[in-house]
Amino acid sequence: MYEPDAGPPTVSELYHAHRLALVRLAVMLVDDRATAEDVVQDAFTALYRRHGERVEEIDNALAYLRTAVVNAARSVLRRRRTARGYTPPHEPDAPSAEERVVLDEEHREVLAALGQLTVRRREVLVLRYWSDLTEAEIATTLGISRGSVKSIASRALDSLEKILEERA
Structure with missing residues (x-):
C-alpha cells in the first residue's frame, strides 16, 4: 500500500490503493462491471507505458488515471451506440x-x-x-x-x- 512519506508511488501501489474507486467510477459511466474493470486495467497499463513503474507525483497520476477512465468510458459508449445501429437492442x-x-x-x-x-x-x-x-x-x-x-x-x-x- 502506498505511504505518502515513502517517496514516489509505484504503479502497483497506485493500483492497489485506487483500483476499486476507479472501477466504481467506470461502472457508473458504462453500467457494466466487466467493461468497467477492463477500462480501469487499460488506464493503469497506459500509465505504466507512459511513466514506467515509478510515478513521480501521485496527484498527477491520479488525475491521469481518472481522465483515462472517463475517456475510455466515452469510447465504450460510442462503440455501443454504433453497435446498436447494426443490431437490435437486447434485453439486459x-x-x-x-x-x-x-x-x-x-x-x-x-x-x-x-x-x-x-x-x-x-x-x-x-x-x-x-x-x-x-x-x-x-x-x-x-x-x-x-x-x-x-x-x-x-x-x-x-x-x-x-x-x-x-x-x-
Missing part, C-alpha cells in the same frame, strides 16, 4: 444475486435515472457524487471550465430529480 439479463445484494432498490432507481441523462451530465454527477471530486478536478478531468461543471451539475440534478419523481 436479470441482475445476479451478487448485484442484488450490492444494489438495493433505491440505488437501482438512481442508476436507471442516471442512464437517462446525457453523457456529459452523467459524467459530472458520477465524478462529483460517487468519486467525490472537486469542481476543479472534474473540470480538469473532463476538459471543461469550473463554471461549466457547476451549471451542468445543476441541470443534471434537476433532470435527475424530475426523472425520479416520474418513477414514484
Whole structure:
C-alpha cells in the first residue's frame, strides 16, 4: 500500500490503493462491471507505458488515471451506440444475486435515472457524487471550465430529480 512519506508511488501501489474507486467510477459511466474493470486495467497499463513503474507525483497520476477512465468510458459508449445501429437492442439479463445484494432498490432507481441523462451530465454527477471530486478536478478531468461543471451539475440534478419523481 502506498505511504505518502515513502517517496514516489509505484504503479502497483497506485493500483492497489485506487483500483476499486476507479472501477466504481467506470461502472457508473458504462453500467457494466466487466467493461468497467477492463477500462480501469487499460488506464493503469497506459500509465505504466507512459511513466514506467515509478510515478513521480501521485496527484498527477491520479488525475491521469481518472481522465483515462472517463475517456475510455466515452469510447465504450460510442462503440455501443454504433453497435446498436447494426443490431437490435437486447434485453439486459436479470441482475445476479451478487448485484442484488450490492444494489438495493433505491440505488437501482438512481442508476436507471442516471442512464437517462446525457453523457456529459452523467459524467459530472458520477465524478462529483460517487468519486467525490472537486469542481476543479472534474473540470480538469473532463476538459471543461469550473463554471461549466457547476451549471451542468445543476441541470443534471434537476433532470435527475424530475426523472425520479416520474418513477414514484
